[in-house]
Amino acid sequence: MSEPTLAECQRRLEQRRREVKITVSGASGNVVKAGDVRVSCFGGPLRDGPGVCEPSEADIEARQQARQVVISGALAASNVPLRHANREPLDRSGPWNVAYERILGKLGTGFTIVLAGLRGNGKTQLGVELIRQFILTERRGSALFSTATQFFMAIKAGYDGQGKPEAKVLAQYRRPRLLVIDELAQRRESEWERLLLYELLNHRYNDLTDTLLISNQDVRQAELSLGPAIVSRLRETGGIIQADWASYREKV
Numbered sequence: 567m568s569e570p571t572l573a574e575c576q577r578r579l580e581q582r583r584r585e586v587k588i589t590v591s592g593a594s595g596n597v598v599k600a601g602d603v604r605v606s607c608f609g610g611p612l613r614d615g616p617g618v619c620e621p622s623e624a625d626i627e628a629r630q631q632a633r634q635v636v637i638s639g640a641l642a643a644s645n646v647p648l649r650h651a652n653r654e655p656l657d658r659s660g661p662w663n664v665a666y667e668r669i670l671g672k673l674g675t676g677f678t679i680v681l682a683g684l685r686g687n688g689k690t691q692l693g694v695e696l697i698r699q700f701i702l703t704e705r706r707g708s709a710l711f712s713t714a715t716q717f718f719m720a721i722k723a724g725y726d727g728q729g730k731p732e733a734k735v736l737a738q739y740r741r742p743r744l745l746v747i748d749e750l751a752q753r754r755e756s757e758w759e760r761l762l763l764y765e766l767l768n769h770r771y772n773d774l775t776d777t778l779l780i781s782n783q784d785v786r787q788a789e790l791s792l793g794p795a796i797v798s799r800l801r802e803t804g805g806i807i808q809a810d811w812a813s814y815r816e817k818v
């Protein structure tokens with residue numbers, strides 16, 4: 567294989583500069599630094615003329631490990647449950663994966679989707695995997711995982727003067743480019759909760775951000791508990807996906 571030209575080296579370095587977002591010490595002692603095109607993990611400093619651009623195996627491994635640390639940190643920051651963040655291997659062969667791919671394909675389109683079905687068949691896991699994939703591929707914005715109860719409790723804490731004011735909590739839930747709200751069926755379904763949820767979802771609908779709502783109810787119950795205003799937005803931007811496959815709990 568012929569040696570790459572200096573221009574090719576610079577192109578690859580630029581590409582890697584965009585990929586590597588953190589500073590990490592490579593196994594060979596070199597430092598890979600975001601924004602530093604003098605990175606030396608590619609077999610030595612660039613010379614005038616043709617150079618060697620390939621990273622050593624140790625450098626690749628160090629970078630992969632560092633990437634794992636970053637991903638785990640980002641997952642924790644997005645509040646996903648630890649149990650689901652660490653679940654592997656995942657069954658990618660059946661209907662769970664079909665639903666996952668279907669939702670994944672709509673990432674970035676401003677969807678509102680409800681995933682509804684009986685307990686144990688991987689709905690929370692699907693939400694977590696969606697956030698993981700968002701972290702792996704998206705360069706802008708953040709992702710947030712929350713149960714419905716956490717959302718309403720955060721709002722209530724503001725009323726008691728113990729937490730952030732309602733507007734701030736709403737802003738915090740409005741901001742992420744991907745929001746997963748789990749355990750929707752645990753709500754008490756008061757008018758107050760319905761209004762708040764509508765307020766949040768309507769903002770997110772207007773902002774073209776993605777929202778996945780997860781419910782352990784069947785589709786009919788989920789529709790009834792969300793109310794017609796939310797259901798009509800769902801129908802327009804994503805719809806209700808029925809998780810009607812078998813539970814994983816008996817298998818794990």
Ligand SMILES: Nc1ncnc2c1ncn2[C@@H]1O[C@H](COP(=O)(O)OP(=O)(O)O)[C@@H](O)[C@H]1O
Nearest residue numbers: 653656657662685686687688689690691814815
């Ligand atoms: N695709 C999958 N492959 C293997 N295990 C899975 C998969 N999806 C979920 N699980 C595991 O099955 C259990 C139930 O999944 P969970 O997402 O909590 O279900 P649900 O939210 O629908 O009640 C969890 O331990 C989860 O990690």
Ligand SMILES: [Mg+2]
Nearest residue numbers: 689690691748
């Ligand atoms: Mg669940």
